[in-house]
Amino acid sequence: MRFQLEGRVIFFATNNVGKFIEAKEVFREHKIAVGMLRAKGLEVQSDSLEEIAKTSAIDALGRCHLPLIVEDAGLFIEALNGFPGPYAAHAYKTIGNKGILKLMENERNRKARFESAVAYHSAQLETPICFRGQVTGEITREERKGSNATGFGFDPIFKPINSNKTFAEMSTTEKNRRSHRANALNTFAEWYKKPQET
């Protein structure tokens, strides 16, 4: 039996298994093999997801020397002036979904968006290349999770536009049809599949 590698290979530097599972499914559609690199190190403080992702990609490439992507995401709630923004992970760890719902009590404007920046870097590049994705939606009035939900973070309180379900009530496949992350990863994958000129 021969081992045949069809298509391309990419490494995803992340410590978040949930993100990796979503990415794996996106890349399967594109016949891109993906490996998880637990090598996401340095993250800068910045209001720009692109800057955060690019700096992390430079740092990860310096340590791993493999063609890789880093993804950074943020949740921006209109009525809270963009809070929690790029610091969504820290807000999730501390105040969690309950904290966000408390801040949004009696708030009529529920508009929010998730943004994602995927930075690709390899030894052939001078600086990383960035791909963006976003999804608009609203903050629900309570947490809603599905029974076999795979979502994480603020997924239980975010309902994308034109959907009755929160991200946490969707399967990975359903979430990937709409999500900011799948959006950015698909844009990257389309580009990555093409013969590269470098």
Place this chain on the structure above:
Amino acid sequence: MRFQLEGRVIFFATNNVGKFIEAKEVFREHKIAVGMLRAKGLEVQSDSLEEIAKTSAIDALGRCHLPLIVEDAGLFIEALNGFPGPYAAHAYKTIGNKGILKLMENERNRKARFESAVAYHSAQLETPICFRGQVTGEITREERKGSNATGFGFDPIFKPINSNKTFAEMSTTEKNRRSHRANALNTFAEWYKKPQET
């Protein structure tokens, strides 16, 4: 008339004028001259104030080549699992004091602490040296500012232990007798005044 420089000189890399005013008063007591360097650039995302301050100090020294300090502070609220922590500036810009008070509604445990890390770096050092300070206290039930208050950020909702006033109701001199920042800066200044062996 001759210009005579008594004591030492230090540069404070910060974009926050409020912080600089506090530092200037602390250093005056120690006869250390201080200049404001608007050169605070890179800040990493980390739960460690020390790591944030040190990384910023390395970055600033690389650009300015002057003996300098960088200060990073955080507010850690016990009932909110340490929120907003090192990301206090972003939380202040978005949800502000009102957001914190909302999160703390009906919360009996009001305990909180401010922490400060001052990183000193110069061309003579291999890595920055860090000095810490902290103050415990509580989150008030409402914002309280003095009429000629000089405080900033979360000062109006933080009352240090054994005080009837919030930081925002104190003069710079009063705040400097208690604050996390003055605490760290004084420790640094004591060390900096001594003849250095390097």
